[in-house]
Amino acid sequence: MDHIENFTQDFFAPNVENWTRWLAEYRGKPGVRCLEIGSFEGRSATWLLKNILTHETSTLDCYDLCQSPWIERFEANTRPWRHRIRMRCGQSFWTLREIEGEYDIIYIDADHSPFGIMCDSVLTWPALKVGGILIFDDYLWLPADLAPGGGTGPEWSYDTARQAIARHPMDAPKTGIDAFLAAMSGHYELIGHEYQVAIRKTKAVPQKPQPEPAPSRWPAWLTKAFRG
Numbered sequence: 001m002d003h004i005e006n007f008t009q010d011f012f013a014p015n016v017e018n019w020t021r022w023l024a025e026y027r028g029k030p031g032v033r034c035l036e037i038g039s040f041e042g043r044s045a046t047w048l049l050k051n052i053l054t055h056e057t058s059t060l061d062c063y064d065l066c067q068s069p070w071i072e073r074f075e076a077n078t079r080p081w082r083h084r085i086r087m088r089c090g091q092s093f094w095t096l097r098e099i100e101g102e103y104d105i106i107y108i109d110a111d112h113s114p115f116g117i118m119c120d121s122v123l124t125w126p127a128l129k130v131g132g133i134l135i136f137d138d139y140l141w142l143p144a145d146l147a148p149g150g151g152t153g154p155e156w157s158y159d160t161a162r163q164a165i166a167r168h169p170m171d172a173p174k175t176g177i178d179a180f181l182a183a184m185s186g187h188y189e190l191i192g193h194e195y196q197v198a199i200r201k202t203k204a205v206p207q208k209p210q211p212e213p214a215p216s217r218w219p220a221w222l223t224k225a226f227r228g
Contacts, residue, residue: 005046005077012043015137015196022133022191022198023052026104032058035103035127037092037120038110038137039064042074049081052105061086061103063095063110092116096123103127109137114169117176125184128201134188136197138173146171158194 026032032053039045039062053060060081064071066089078085088095092110096119106128108120117136128134140161142151146168149155165172177197181188187205192198 006073007041007043007077008073009041010043012047015044016047018192018194018196018198019047019135020051022135023105026058027052028054030055030057032105033101033103034058034060034105034107035063035099035124036060036107036109037063037096037124038108039074039087040109041070042077044107044109045074045078045085046081048105049078049084053084056084059084059086061088061099063088063090063092065089065091092123093119096120099124099127101127102129102132104129104132106132106134107137108135112138112141112173113171114173114176114179117173118180121176121180125180125201126205130201130204132201133191134199134201135192136173136177138195139177139193139197140165140172140174140195142168142172 032055034048034053036045036048045060045062048060052058062074062085064074064087066087071089074087075082088098093116103124106124108117108124110116110120121134121136125134140158141147142161142164144150146164147156148160148164165174169175181197181199184205187201187203188199189202190197191200
């Protein structure tokens, strides 16, 4: 029986042309590792697995809140590739601290607050390979009640969106994305800057050597007492 996907919304279709171009070098390549933060019903995940992560040794790690009914739809929509998907449920601020290894592709589409965007970016950047690609979704997003035309009407344009974001910076992912890009200036190449932003990592973050623990200035009996 053919696999039938069941999506209730499609926010991803406008991204296909850019993603096809940005990620072309990874198409069909073995051993590609991709990290997706914010998976919803699995539309971007299924597109990646059908079009980029097509080799059987390529994998997708998904980090999501796993709320019902979207997690059930995600599981149903991605069933043919379940052996190549690892789902981690929970708030990304906590779960991303447990990521292991390096990734070729990272996609951030989770908490839309500036703080949330910065946390997801900072926690995942060290895990992105030099040469790897990081994609931010919703660079020009605002909540519907603040966005021009509700975000979908004829009043919405790149210019009107930027103007609205300037009035409501703490409600916009753009604020967090811009802060991260400024902090990492010189460490990436900008490859896309529209409704989504895509960058290629060009330089690793310098890592300071781990210092040796300083000798305790406390008596041994007191140190032991503190440790229980």
